[in-house]
Amino acid sequence: MIGIGVFLLVLGYVLTVVPGxxxxxxxxxxxxxxxxxxxxQIAEGMLGQPDRPTVLDETCTFAFFNASLGSxxxxxxxxxxxxxxxxxxxxxxxxxSINVTIERDVDDDGALEQLRTDGTTVSTTGSTTLAIGDPxxxxxxVVAASRTAYLDGKDVTVVVRVW
Amino acid sequence: MRRRTDQRGQAFTLEAFTASLLLIGAxxxxxxxxxxxxxxxxxxxxxxxxxxxxxxxxxxxxAIQNGSLRAAVLYWNDSAGTFYGVDHSEGTYVxxxxxxxxxxxxxxxxFRDRGIAINVNVWYVGADGDLREEQMVHFGTxxxxxxxxxxxxxxxxxxxxxxxxxxxxxxxxEARTFYAPDRSPDSGVFNVVRVEVxxxxx
Numbered sequence: 001m002i003g004i005g006v007f008l009l010v011l012g013y014v015l016t017v018v019p020g021x022x023x024x025x026x027x028x029x030x031x032x033x034x035x036x037x038x039x040x041q042i043a044e045g046m047l048g049q050p051d052r053p054t055v056l057d058e059t060c061t062f063a064f065f066n067a068s069l070g071s072x073x074x075x076x077x078x079x080x081x082x083x084x085x086x087x088x089x090x091x092x093x094x095x096x097s098i099n100v101t102i103e104r105d106v107d108d109d110g111a112l113e114q115l116r117t118d119g120t121t122v123s124t125t126g127s128t129t130l131a132i133g134d135p136x137x138x139x140x141x142v143v144a145a146s147r148t149a150y151l152d153g154k155d156v157t158v159v160v161r162v163w
Numbered sequence: 164m165r166r167r168t169d170q171r172g173q174a175f176t177l178e179a180f181t182a183s184l185l186l187i188g189a190x191x192x193x194x195x196x197x198x199x200x201x202x203x204x205x206x207x208x209x210x211x212x213x214x215x216x217x218x219x220x221x222x223x224x225x226a227i228q229n230g231s232l233r234a235a236v237l238y239w240n241d242s243a244g245t246f247y248g249v250d251h252s253e254g255t256y257v258x259x260x261x262x263x264x265x266x267x268x269x270x271x272x273x274f275r276d277r278g279i280a281i282n283v284n285v286w287y288v289g290a291d292g293d294l295r296e297e298q299m300v301h302f303g304t305x306x307x308x309x310x311x312x313x314x315x316x317x318x319x320x321x322x323x324x325x326x327x328x329x330x331x332x333x334x335x336x337e338a339r340t341f342y343a344p345d346r347s348p349d350s351g352v353f354n355v356v357r358v359e360v361x362x363x364x365x
Contacts, residue, residue: 052224155225155229157273
């Protein structure tokens, strides 16, 4: 009786502990992949110039965030700026929520500030916010991927958040 | 007969203990032979390394595009034989990118202020044709999870030193202590340098 009791205890311990050890490996990293792929697709394809991928084309970039500022038809990776559903525009499943922003540390405080544009230049003031997508939730894990890019004479950060 | 069966209880108990030990032993063995388990202490993450690599590449592209990378490579104090304003004991910048330069501000904004350490090395073709390294920014020895990005830049004989002081505006062909030698004295090309950014989490 003692023997089988000990054996069952050990067996139970093993069965409960082992899945926990492997758990971090078995989590599907799909959001990570989506975020990374989208960041590349946007920064180096849709908005970038063909010869220098991370140097963003202003017309394409402004059009991406505001369809009235231009068209995405002539961009290296053409897109339909009038398509309001970001998932359709980027080719991502509906159940993924996406948020794309262009940010820069304008005041050198170590934190990134949201950039805006008036249609010709990029600054922190302007009518069009360089952000698109669903509002980022606070109480949920969000995967972010970022790229450094060059826009309107400034080094900016393209941030893609997926959840 | 009955007596003999009763006496085997001890053997069964021993068997159960042996089986338990085998189970536990198998798990311990499996954990020990695996180099990396989810519980291994490490700051590595493929996703983060990808990000750092892409960010470093983007930074170099931006710096080439606005000309600040060339200005940084030429930020040479010709009388001291170092980059301008470096830490005297180290001979490199140790607190961030080159101070006072656009490239320095970009590097600090992109990496240092976000807790990422960087080294910036400039590789050039030495007088004997070998690749040599001149450290520009040196935070320390990179960790095992460091990533690097590099871009090449061609320097010309009439590129001018950008550092303030007596040598300001001096063309490369007249500089005395510039790290890279003139590999092509007969042409306008001076040398080709490769700027390498190594980034890792502090």
